[in-house]
Amino acid sequence: MKVQRGKPVKPPIANQEPDRAQGSRLSAILNAAERAFGEHGYAGASMRTIAEGAGVAQALVHYHYATKDKLYEAVFERRSAAINQYRGRLLDALFAGKRTATVEDVLTIAFTPLSEIFHDEDADNLALYVQLVASVSLGSDERSRHIRETYYDPIAERFIDALHTVVPGIAREQAVWAYLFSAGARQQAHAINGRAMRLGAKDRTKASTAHYSDLVRFAAAGVRELARAGQQTGKPPSKSGGRAAKSSTSRAKTPLNGAT
Structure with missing residues (x-):
């Protein structure tokens, strides 16, 4: 009598874990990677030190992320997904409301403190993430360009659209520079x-957001001055190439993407 054999049963893989445990391990790996990349840069961080920081075997890090490049990108993907979805919802609500939106409204959303998005998370890790974003926002290498275009440019375009809508007379090109100048000021505020303390500013805790109101006022004044100066040149404000913020808020949010 011929015995029909079933499909061979694969032995369990050591790093196949219950969803909750696996999620905890992934968070630990990403947190450790964020610290390592933030403190030592891409070149100075290693998969071995990241595994040690996460308290897991190096083989598990390679199992989930394969290469240092993939792990580096995953650090940005995780944070930008939450940040951009949060800020996108605020932009949607702003332009869906009856009150006329102002440049201060738009900048307040753009400058939302990360502590409001990631409640009860380590302030040191969040500060290191901001440092990483500053690095890729200015980097000219292919890795930085890919991360910038994939995870930050989509939300940047939404804020540029918003500034183009709320600032009377501002040209699309001026709105682009207004956003980039404002993003640069935000990075200094996060540094x-x-x-700042060495130059004479008062010391503050990493979790302090008291200076954000000053940041909004500073950036808003600069944005308005760009628009005023542009009008004085006699060049008519260009609406071509811009997408109205009201219509942009109805666009589908970029999945797992977005600010920088």
């Missing part, structure tokens, strides 16, 4: 290098 954890202690430079």
Whole structure:
């Protein structure tokens, strides 16, 4: 009598874990990677030190992320997904409301403190993430360009659209520069290098957001001045190439993407 054999049963893989445990391990790996990349840069961080920081075997890090490049990108993907969805919802609500939106409204959303998005998370890790974003936002290498275009340019375009809508007379090109100048000011406000204190500013905790109101006022004044100066040149404000913020808020949000 011929015995019909079933499909061979694969032995369990050591790093196949219950969903909750696996999610916890992935968070630990990404947190450790964020710290390592933030403190030592891409070149200075290693998969071995990241595994040690996460308290897992290096083989598990390679199992989930394969290469350092993939792990580096995953750090940005995780944070940008939450940040851009949060800020996107605020933009939707702003332009769906009856009150006329202002440049201060748009900048307040753009400058939303990460502590409001990631409640009860380590302030040091969030500060290191901001440092990583500053690095890729200015980087000219292919890795930085890919991360910037994939995870940050989509939400940047939404804020540019919003500025183009709420600032009377501003040209699309001016709105682009207004956003980039404002993003640069935000990065200085987030910096954890202690430079402001060395130059004479009062010390503040990493979790402090008291300076954000000053940041909004500073950037809003600069945006309005760009528009005023542009009008004085006699060039008519160009609406071509811009997408109205009201219509942009109805666009589908970029999946797992977005600010920088």
